[in-house]
Amino acid sequence: MLRIGTWRSAESVDVVVCGWRDSDSGPFETGVKLIYGAGRPMPEFPGLRVGAPVARCAEEIAALLSQGLDVVLTAPGCCPAAPVVAAGIWHYRWTRGDTGALAGATVAGLALAAHPGPCWLELWRDGRGSLDGDVPAAAVHACLAGHFPDGRYRTPEVTVPLESVRLSQVAPSRIRIALRPGAVTT
Template identity: 75%
Template sequence: MLRIGTWRSAESVDVVACGWRDSGPGQPRTGIKLIYGIDGRPIPDLDGLRVATLVARGAEEIAELLFDGADVVFTAPGCCPAAPVVAAGIWHYGWTRRDRGALAGATVAGLALAAQPGPCSVEIWPDGRSSLDGDVTTAAVRACLAAHFSGGRYRTPEVTVPLESVRLSQEAPSRIGIALSAAAR
């Protein structure tokens, strides 16, 4: 399973840290990967880490840099807020454009994660199902998602997700399950 989290504070850059508890296809790639959004704030000193020299503009570019061995990837302003989560799934599970259900699930999980104001995490399974952990409720997550879905759909270069396909369930006071109906596949 793939676990992705954020931490935010006024003095830091937003960060998505991806930790692995299992291995994906090919050689095992375990550890921590950092994906920073560049938005004019100073970039922290990252001595000892392999920093990508290119700034990624979307999920496929982020994943490509992770496949190339980068420990840290920077994203351009205006990058899809779900892109880091989708990219981590592509890198970890080896998803391709044929894995529409998994990509759609990761897109919804990424949007839900990006909308949270404080520390939060998602766990993503190989089929794209996920759970969101933090100070969250289904009503708040549904409202955040609805704000992103123009005309009832969210489009990325990889997939289009209809809002009516999103299934949220409050699994615990601080945990929401995220799944998609067959309409998103």
């Protein structure tokens, strides 16, 4: 499982990515990685490898994480879902062929980015996720709908139809995020 969290203050890190071992076997990298919006005042990160290039998309963020950087800077205007999609690519080694997982991570990333306060997202290998924060599923769905102006959200990797998004309130502060199988296109 991959755990991704946010802080929401002007002077803090935007996204913190923590990976840990799944029940699946195979190669595994773990650690805390920071994905930070460029152009903001950035605190000192002593002992961490900070990336000089500014990433413009999920694949660039993932490539920098895979190169061993601890802090990756993102360009202004970067897709709000890109940090979560990149974390999935880095942690699970997803490729463009993993359309279902990429689409699920895209929706989870948009939900995380729309959350107004600090929160956590758990992301599984297949792209399903759970958002932990103090917001109801209906409010998350309304925020997501704003990102789907024509009923679809397009990234370089996938196109996600809004009608395929499934949100369920599984606890007062926990929302499960999934997609209807087969609804994603490349």
